[in-house]
Amino acid sequence: MTESIKLPRAGGTLYTYDLQGVAPAPPGADKFGSRIAYSAAHVVADPFSGADPLLEAGIDWDATLAYRRHLWSLGLGVAEAMDTAQRGMGLNWGHAQELIKRSTAEAQSVGGLIASGAGTDHLAPGPHVTVDDVIAAYEEQCAYVESCGSRIILMASRALAACAQSAEDYERVYGRILSQVKQPVILHWLGDMFDPALAGYWGSADVETAMATCLRVIRTHADKVDGIKISLLDADKEIAMRRQLPEGVKMYTGDDFNYPTLIQGDEQGYSHALLGIFDAIAPVAAAALQALDQGDTARYNALFDPTVPLSRHIFQRPTYAYKTGIVFMAYLNGHQSHFRMIGGAEGARSLVHLSDLFVMADQAGLLAKPELAVQRMRRILALGGVE
Template sequence: MAKLILPKSDRTLYSYEAKNYTPFDIPQDKPFESRTAFSAAHVVADPLSPADPTLNAQIDWDKTMEYRHYLWSLGLSVAEAMDTAQRGMGLSWDGAKELISRSIKEAKTVGGNIASGVGTDHLEPTPSVTLDDVEKAYEEQVSFVEGEGGKIILMASRALAACATGPEDYQRVYNKILQNVKEPVILHWLGDMFDPALKGYWGHTDIDQAMEVCLQIIKDNESKVDGIKISLLDAQKEIDMRRLLPNSVRMYTGDDFNYPELIKGDDQGYSHALLGIFDAIAPAAAAAMHAIDADNWKTYDALLEKTVPLSRHIFEAPTFSYKTGVVFMAYLNGHQDHFRMIGGKEGARSIVHLSDLFVMADEAGLLRDPDLATIRMKWTLELAGIEQEGR
């Protein structure tokens, strides 16, 4: 296998050869029993579209749907049109509607589980926005997803964060929306490390105070809440909140730093999963869920522990640029033929970052065809001006 010349952060170069792939043991047609595991799924850009790639990037629908079928084939559920799909960061509500509609239809063909993001991203978070505007925006998106026969993940709202004056405004909006949904939803608390516009969500910058508000909303609407996904990258805060949830409400971890321990749980409970990193580590994640069902914690630990360095690297600050690493993994693994993203976000990470990602993916055994991955990494390096051996 060819060796690569990779860069370090100090600008020195070194030689590396990928060699660590081992197949994952994933039983076919056997659903997970102990945990629900959603993978937030990325979208594949259409590189041949003549449209402006930063202002009006187009989606390759065939490849995008193909990747969702791949996730379902592993037993994973799909969290559609979330921030991993660049929702609000390149993917507009109009694009999200088509994505949601297509994915729900595809899910029905294979019995795949899917839930879709509902937010207010078609409403500009300007100073003139009112709470009535936010409620109407949420209602419009809820109506669309329910009309498509889909389940809802109620996403955090930039517009609400911009116009709310305190916790009571969040309670007003969420109480109204939740009381009118047809089926229980998954709430989504996204920390400001993922989206700076959501700072102070629930009316407080203090996490404990914000949690109290969120918990009260859940308790007031318990029959309409399936669970809550929190993405705060703070394992203890998630555990604290998990222990305070009503018995009927699930915790879905969105912690891409500490997911193995949170999914594993303790003697007082555990978290289900709704994770962006499961897009990038899908086969390892699926094998780990089956290991839980088999009560094989040694295998579970071995599978997921070696993915953590990769995940923490992909989600390093600025965390919202993690989508670049997720898409790069799909490119390396042959799920798409190019490394182009909507909004031009393939340029959001450095060549050093991508090189380190390649090594960590190999060390985690996640490069399913090391020869192909090496060739594609070589092309990426050469585009960055790093000459490779055997040119």
């Protein structure tokens, strides 16, 4: 029997939506190998924590680690303690340390791929913060991540963006850190659509000028750079940078709008993946990457293409609110028992936005258990006054 549900439209009217009932594409038994794919993973809030979510992050560690085991079981790596985990937006450095420690131990126990964010978020930007302070903050976090046994993702720094006076300041900071790391890192260039505090990163608001600075850093320290993830939501700029990377340095797409074409690549190369949207579309992503391994581009595109409207919806402006949609998908699919988030971020999107997300998830074959998803969607609607 087809499931149906009444959903709201903008303006206050309701309509009946009949679910398509297409189950997620099951990945095969063999793990994909032609691309490296990390999912930036969310954290599961503890709904029974007595702490005010605006002041203290209560985390359900069992559910949080269980979701990471789900991602590893599909052959995906975990990009830990990144912005998808609400890093700097509810998850502070103290919480991130515990998350990195627990997740790295879990990865080692199951043979899962993991890389973890090291940044400077314990250093608040301010008029007295210097470049040397930024270097010291990066050194502290990098040392901690390495002590846990995880590869480093070198995150962009709000403090550096606030205090740097020139491109040379960025080259000095990154040069110092890269000269010290024990194994090659993944750099992360996060655009200001994800974090407004990072505007003008690499010393310029002009993307081409900023890219030239970033490329100088990579070329100078190519032996210490595994790859770079750029999250600019601009496929042409990613391709332009990808074609200029030194041999052996990978491009990890962070483009949640254009990932299918960027991962598939062209005659001059392709991107690997380090994506927040892979948290929400993990089974389909794994199946699509297996199809790519087999040279079946028709199936690859048939699987990925319906996920793009969903991803564009989840990452619509304000882009930094995308975590709400990611966690909502985990709730609909039964990976957590509630729709609560650290920092109260479950309220960052409208009821109409979540209803449209529900429809797009169904149309993309991403609702694992349609009956459960309908039941949970109705709970959210009832809380919003839709009976």
